[in-house]
Amino acid sequence: MTDLLTHLRTRRSIPAPQLGEPGPDAASLTDILTIAARVPDHGKLAPWRFILYRGDGAARAGAALADLLAGRDPATSADRLAFERARFTRVPLTIGLVSRAGPHVKVPEWEQQLSAGAVGVNLLHAIHAHGFAAQWITEWPSFDAEAGTLLGLQDGERFAGFVHVGTPKQPPFERDRPDIAKLVTEF
Template sequence: MTDALDLLSTRRSISAPFLAEPGPDADQLDTLLTIASRVPDHGKLAPWRFILYRGDARRAAGEALAALLVARDPATETRRLDEERGRFARAPLVVGVVSRAAEHVKIPVWEQQLSAGAAAMNLVTAAHAMGFAAQWVSEWCAYDAEAAAILGLRAGERFAGFVHIGTPTVPPQDRPRPALDEIVTDWVPA
């Protein structure tokens, strides 16, 4: 098996609470984001961008989400608020992968959205190749318009997800994967 095939066949997600320091340094981060950007992109639109949550900004993002919940419901449980305060501090680095898909005369929105998903997956795979672990999640704040704006979304954008990156503190665990005969068919003419 080639190194690339070995890499792809051994990649596993590690849950964000099990990702610790060190995270990527500046040069590693540049490499990761460059690789994340090397995806199919019909029309060269770059229909995605990245928002970095690192250092103290991770806690500030969590505080802002907690404040939003309190503004909506002052009786929000302390446990829930603590969870929000720590949401972006679970890993050394969180990368918000943003889809900037928009109507285009030639390129369907769906293709642009898929490109953002490919960017997120390239980021996850590159992190694994670099010796880190990652988890790609969406979470409620990706779908809540006020929360997404707090986290840096602009008009017309949406989160493809958040990629948490760090050094794994637990070994990767495999999960059951679908049997190929359940997900693969041959096309047969009618």
């Protein structure tokens, strides 16, 4: 396994179309999710949860999104509907990261949302540490209430995004990174 500093310096998201089989087995997935959940969580609220899309469930989720779009606009192109049907089946596993942030007497919603974001980052690191790759994206189903309901959200929940997981089909490519000197201010 790569040492932690090397991992943190080199971890790179792999676009979902470049991910394939295999995905994590049951034991690896349990470990990945357990590691993801080790985040700052004021009040021990666990203001987040996971929805797993794989196999038949992934196909049903994609079909539901395609049906939703077709119902809203019968002129939606066949290519777009095919893309939606395959949204969750193009990779071995997609993890829906759900934020359950809400009003609390001691813990502001913003802190709860930050905790969900921390879960997402830990999730990416855990996936990569297990030898897989991932891409965390949002796209329209994350922000559409009706799509959210179709994909398993409950009242008061929203998607922090979808983490597509698999084995890279090609090596990662590097992208430009921020100039840290331009982002730091002394007070």
